[in-house]
Amino acid sequence: MNPTPQVLPKDRRDLGGPRQPLLIVRDLKKHFPLKKTGFGLRRERLAVRAVDGVSFEILKGETLGVVGESGCGKSTTARLLMQLTAQDSGELVFDGQALGAGLSLREYRRQTQMVFQDSYSSLNPRMTIEDSIAFGPTVHGVSRREALARAHDLLARVGLEPARFAGRYPHELSGGQRQRVNIARALALEPRLIILDESVSALDKSVEAQVLNLLQDLKQDFGLTYLFISHDLGVVRYVSDRVLVMYLGEVVEVGEAEALFERPLHPYTEALLRSMPSTDPLKRTEQAPLAGDPPNPIDPPSGCRFHTRCAYAQPVCAERAPRFHEALPGHAVACLRHEPESGYDRRLIPVQEVAHV
Amino acid sequence: MSDPMIRLRELYVEFNPPGKRIQAVNGVDLTVDRGEVVALIGESGSGKSVTLRAMMRLHPEKTTRYSGALEVAGQDVLGMGGGALSQLRGKRVAMIFQEPLLALDPVYTLGEQIVEAIRRHEPLGRAEARARALQLFERVRIPSPERRLDAYPHEMSGGMRQRAMIALALACNPQVLLADEPTTALDATVQIQILLLLRDLQRELGLSIVFVTHDIGAAAEVADRMAVMYAGRIVEEGPASELLTRPRHPYTRALLGSRDEGALRKGRRLDTIGGAPPDLARLPAGCAFAARCAFADDACRAAVPERRELGARHAAACRRLDELPALLAVRADEALPS
Structure with missing residues (x-):
């Protein structure tokens, strides 16, 4: 990596200028209806509220980390962004152009690519890896010869020698090598945004570090923007410029990575950070920061969805849903504690601490 | 602390599926004392799970060859007959797995499974066994335990299932608990709960x-x-705090280096170990880590390094342990811009 940050050449595809976010996500919703249960009149229309009104922005050239427990809607959000699942409502604006209005799905998918967690199931087992990488560009009208040449370049770029690897099938590669192939395939269409959904989570630590370094290099060289989804908070902190925290289908906090990790505003973020194992046997965690599992997304709690597990919850939290707002410059949170005139009494000491005395 | 609970001496485990020979464990020496918690750490394919499963002889008998010595609670596990083995499994040694949904039987309630395990080993009536199952659920802190005993595994969340599996493992008061990646499939918030539970139960x-x-x-x-x-051998062992703060083997150093708080500083490149672990069907002659080790020389590739005691129960298997600090210093100098 260059010691001095290199100035990226101006991307000719850049329409809105550097200040226009690359992707604006507005009020995205996706509910998965359940099969009807019960009989006749007792039938209720239930749905898993996987993503429930999510709004955020991905800035040009940044890495936005997304964290949260399983079932919080991270992966559904990723699939909605990639338009692998259609949203119930909400809108995506890519570089100033609304998807569906100014921008066709085909053109959007060219500029947005995704790398999945399972490197094996995301590759076609009957295609050699050069064919897998060249497939996308040929669909978009590049000649096969040119697409293969580019595939070889990309293989070399991700650290797989084309002469040795191009003709191999996915089962002949290790997990780390396969994930490199997936990254090369994502790059084949020269995208601007890459969604990395737990892309390094299945790899061993030593291989994970190699792939993370590769991702950093590629980001510099190709001027990419990443959406980096992971449950590994250490890794998210390392790669991200900004971090977004999700809980039960909602965004609860967004902020600069360092600020968010050093001074989390939302009690959930705080608990999540304290759940990381200490790696120091002399400073072991004495008490689990959160009890129990996340509530059921079919029937989320009223008011603030976190109030059932929150150490600072007050009666008002069960009644009133917090508004997602900027509490500090560049640091937004959805919590009544940080909302002026919300009815939350900041003078009260949390109930649990009183119990200790 | 006279007799160790588990004693492995020169344990080899080899799998022989048709036409292949996979050397999964290649001479492991390990002792675990009574009331001691020992962690086996390593990457996938390092032989840690194979070693663990060998302690209950869970590998398919037909295609597995064991050699060396393996004693659990003073009994020779490798020489046991079928009856003695069933007495050992569940009664004296119990295991919990990574994925409780696969380890538990989906068509019986959790209560039934625990009652079955208890009655298999102890002459108790159904009601007594169920009372013990209820105590176990309370012990692993499952909320509303009475109701949960009648639940099926799929009706519970991942964290609750893992607690139920721990309860099942503890059903017959075993002396040894073997845990195979028990928290890997769980979220961080639930993982820490399970780790704290294991620590409390152990105490x-x-x-x-x-x-x-x-x-x-x-x-x-x-x-x-x-x-x-690494590659079926223990390359380094020691007290947790000692090993984490003063790792000696190059592999341990690299493994820990990638997790240091400083190493994950923004903008800094991660230290990586180049290459991948060796193929266990074609194990190299010398030190298995030599191919990825920055300090390996020809002698390293020729012979498997001996285990060396470093005092205070700390041991490592590397030929160049004494030279390493100097070699590392040279490398650090080279890395500095001149």
């Missing part, structure tokens, strides 16, 4: 625990001692 019941994981953080939360495995 209350005086269990010996062997804990297999690739997550050094999880190991640091529970283990007294750690053993680092």
Whole structure:
């Protein structure tokens, strides 16, 4: 990596200028209806509220980390962004152009690519890896010869020698090598945004570090923007410029990575950070920061969805849903504690601490 | 502390599926004392789970060859007959797995499964066994335990299932608990709950625990001692705090280096170990790590390094241990811009 940050050449595809976010996500919703249960009149229309009104922005050239427990809607959000699942409502604006209005799905998918967690199931087992990488560009009208040449370049770029690897099938590669192939395939269409959904989570630590370094290099060289989804908070902190925290289908906090990790505003973020194992046997965690599992997304709690597990919850939290707002410059949170005139009494000491005395 | 609970001497485990020979464990020496928690850490394919399963002889008998010595609670596991083995499994040694949904039987309620396990080993009536199952559920802190005993595994969340599996493992008061990546499939918030539970249970019941994981953080939360495995051998072992703060083997150094708080500083490149672990069907002649080690020389590639005691129960298997600090210093100098 260059010691001095290199100035990226101006991307000719850049329409809105550097200040226009690359992707604006507005009020995205996706509910998965359940099969009807019960009989006749007792039938209720239930749905898993996987993503429930999510709004955020991905800035040009940044890495936005997304964290949260399983079932919080991270992966559904990723699939909605990639338009692998259609949203119930909400809108995506890519570089100033609304998807569906100014921008066709085909053109959007060219500029947005995704790398999945399972490197094996995301590759076609009957295609050699050069064919897998060249497939996308040929669909978009590049000649096969040119697409293969580019595939070889990309293989070399991700650290797989084309002469040795191009003709191999996915089962002949290790997990780390396969994930490199997936990254090369994502790059084949020269995208601007890459969604990395737990892309390094299945790899061993030593291989994970190699792939993370590769991702950093590629980001510099190709001027990419990443959406980096992971449950590994250490890794998210390392790669991200900004971090977004999700809980039960909602965004609860967004902020600069360092600020968010050093001074989390939302009690959930705080608990999540304290759940990381200490790696120091002399400073072991004495008490689990959160009890129990996340509530059921079919029937989320009223008011603030976190109030059932929150150490600072007050009666008002069960009644009133917090508004997602900027509490500090560049640091937004959805919590009544940080909302002026919300009815939350900041003078009260949390109930649990009183119990200790 | 006279007899260790588990004693492995020169343990080899080899799988022989048709036409192949996979050397999964290649001479492991390990002792676990009564009431001690030992973590086996390593990457996938390092032989940590194979070693763990060998302690209950869970590998398919037909295609597995064991050699060496393996004693659990003073009994020779490798020489046991079928009856003695069933007495050992569940009664004296119990295991918990990574994925409780696969380990539990989906068509019986959790209560039925625990009652079955208890009655298999002890002459108790159904009602008595169920009362014990209820106590176990309380012990692993499952909320509303009475109701949960009648639940099927799929009706519970991942964290609750893992607690139920721990309850099942503890059903017959075993002396040894073997845990195979018990928290890997769980969220961080639930993982820490399960780790704390294991720690409490270990203290209350005086269990010996062997804990297999690739997550050094999880190991640091529970283990007294750690053993680092690579290609079927223990390359370094020692007290947890000693090993984490003063690793000696190049592999342990690299593994820990990638997790240092400083190493994850923004903008800094991660230190990586180049290459990949060796193929266990074609094990190299010398040190298995030599191909990826920055300090390996020809002698390293020629012979498997001997295990060397470094004092205070700390041991490592590397030929160049004494030269390493100097070699590392040279490398650090080279890395500095001139």
